Amino acid sequence: MNPTKRRTVIAGNWKMNFTPAEATAFINEVKPLVAGKDNCDVIFCAPYVTIAAAQEAAKGSNIKIGAENVHFAEKGAYTGEVSAQMLTACGVEYVIIGHSERRQYFGETDETVNLRTKAALAAGMKVILCLGEVKEQRLSGITDEVVAMQTKLDLLGVTADQMKNVIIAYEPVWAIGTGLTATPEQAEETCGVIRKTLAALYGEEVAEATTIQYGGSMNEKNAGELLAKPNVDGGLIGGASLVAEKFKAIVDAAQ
Ligand code: PEP
Numbered sequence: 053m054n055p056t057k058r059r060t061v062i063a064g065n066w067k068m069n070f071t072p073a074e075a076t077a078f079i080n081e082v083k084p085l086v087a088g089k090d091n092c093d094v095i096f097c098a099p100y101v102t103i104a105a106a107q108e109a110a111k112g113s114n115i116k117i118g119a120e121n122v123h124f125a126e127k128g129a130y131t132g133e134v135s136a137q138m139l140t141a142c143g144v145e146y147v148i149i150g151h152s153e154r155r156q157y158f159g160e161t162d163e164t165v166n167l168r169t170k171a172a173l174a175a176g177m178k179v180i181l182c183l184g185e186v187k188e189q190r191l192s193g194i195t196d197e198v199v200a201m202q203t204k205l206d207l208l209g210v211t212a213d214q215m216k217n218v219i220i221a222y223e224p225v226w227a228i229g230t231g232l233t234a235t236p237e238q239a240e241e242t243c244g245v246i247r248k249t250l251a252a253l254y255g256e257e258v259a260e261a262t263t264i265q266y267g268g269s270m271n272e273k274n275a276g277e278l279l280a281k282p283n284v285d286g287g288l289i290g291g292a293s294l295v296a297e298k299f300k301a302i303v304d305a306a307q
Contacts, residue, residue: 057260057261058260058261058262058263058285059092059093059263059285059286060091060092060093060263060279060285060286060306061092061093061095061180061219061263061265061285061286062092062093062094062095062286062287062289062299062302062303062306063093063094063095063096063097063118063146063148063180063219063221063265063286063287063288063289063293064095064096064097064289064290064292064293064294064299065097065120065148065151065267065288065289065290065293066096066097066098066099066102066120066293066294067099067120067153067290068099069099069294070098070099070102070106070294071101071102072101072102072104072105072106073105074102075098075102075105075106075109076105076106076108076109078294078296079096079106079109079110079113079115080109081296082115082296082299082300083109083110083113083115085296085297085299085300085303086113086114086115086299086300086303087113087114088114089114089303089304089306089307090114091306091307092286092303092306092307093116093286094114094115094116094303095115095116095117095118095146095180096110096115096116096117096118096293097117097118097119097120097146097147097148097180098117098118098119098120099120100119100120100134103117103119103142103144104142107142107143107144116145116146117144117146118144118145118146118147118148118178118180119134119139119144119146119147119148120147120148120151121134121147121148121149121151121154121168122134122135122136122139122147122149122168122171122172122177123135123136123168123171124164124167124168124170124171125171126171135171135175136171136172136174136175136177137175139175139177140175140176140177144177145177145178146177146178146179146180147172147177147178147179147180148180148182148221148288149165149168149169149172149179149180149181149182150165150168150169150181150182150183150206151182151223152182152184152223152225152228153228156225162201162202162205162206163205165181165205165206166205166206166207166208166209169181169206169207169210169218170209170210173210173214173217173218176217177217178217178218178219179217179218179219180219180220180221180265180288181206181207181218181219181220181221182221182223182267182288183199183202183203183206183220183221183222183223183246184199184202184222184223184224184225184227184242184267184268185198185199185224185225185226185242186225186226187225187226190224190226195224195242195245196242196245199222199242199245199246199249200245200246200248200249203220203246203249203250203253204249204253207253212254212255212258215250215254215258215261215262216261218262219262219263219264219265219286220246220250220262220263220264220265221264221265221266221267221288222239222242222243222246222264222265222266222267223266223267223268223288224238224242224268225268226268227267227268227269228267228268228269228290229269229290229291230268230269231269232268232269233268233269233270233271233274233278234266234268234278236274236277236278236280236281236284237281239266239278239281239284240281240282240283240284243264243266243281243283243284243285244283246264247259247260247262247264247283250262263285263286264283264284264285265284265285265286265287265288266278266284266286266287266288267287267288267289267290269290269291270287270288270289270292270302271289271291271292271298271302272292272297272298272301272302272305275287275301275302275305275306276305279305279306286306287302287306289302
């Protein structure tokens with residue numbers, strides 16, 4: 053973590069959890085626990101239908117509410133999708149794009165992730181761009197190549213100036229929701245590969261300024277060690293973002 057150069061961001065990904073009433077209750081519970089923790093940004097990315105309730109409950113606090121995906125078209129015949137224009141009209145600033153569950157279960161590719169990223173940025177949103185290797189790729193020793201290629205493909209056509217609105221979440225797929233966590237050394241090494249790739253694409257200044265989170269079974273026990281690594285600038289948190297005390301402990305570890 054290097055607070056002088058880049059912002060630490062702790063973001064929760066609620067996935068398909070919390071009704072509006074549950075989201076309200078959760079935000080009311082977590083709000084006092086993270087109040088005043090100004091050394092990091094605190095975000096919860098919510099299902100579309102709970103965003104408004106979460107925003108209302110988070111009013112006046114340091115918690116920001118984001119979305120979990122966005123479509124690349126402005127509007128049209130895309131049943132079930134939501135555009136960046138719709139999200140910004142609802143006051144939504146942050147959006148997760150390219151989560152491995154979207155890639156794995158909903159057929160998203162680096163190409164659609166890239167299109168969604170460019171659309172969100174063009175609409176003025178801040179993107180949490182997820183990428184990471186699957187287990188077989190890590191075991192085959194090709195993690196570095198995989199994440200470098202994903203970084204390049206997912207950011208194709210994104211300008212250096214737009215990079216100030218991009219957060220990258222390095223999420224080894226084998227660690228998501230499995231209880232298996234990358235070691236702090238693995239997280240540091242692979243976040244470092246992503247940063248090097250950004251430097252090659254955009255130059256050192258942009259690379260040094262870009263927040264790169266780790267995600268994958270980060271919890272109240274392992275967050276301290278992971279966040280202590282110089283290239284790990286925060287966390288994207290699934291399971292532990294549904295439990296106020298666990299999430300608070302992660303925010304505390306980021307202070
Ligand atoms: C995620 O969904 O982005 C994630 C990291 O989940 P978990 O923390 O549950 O592994």
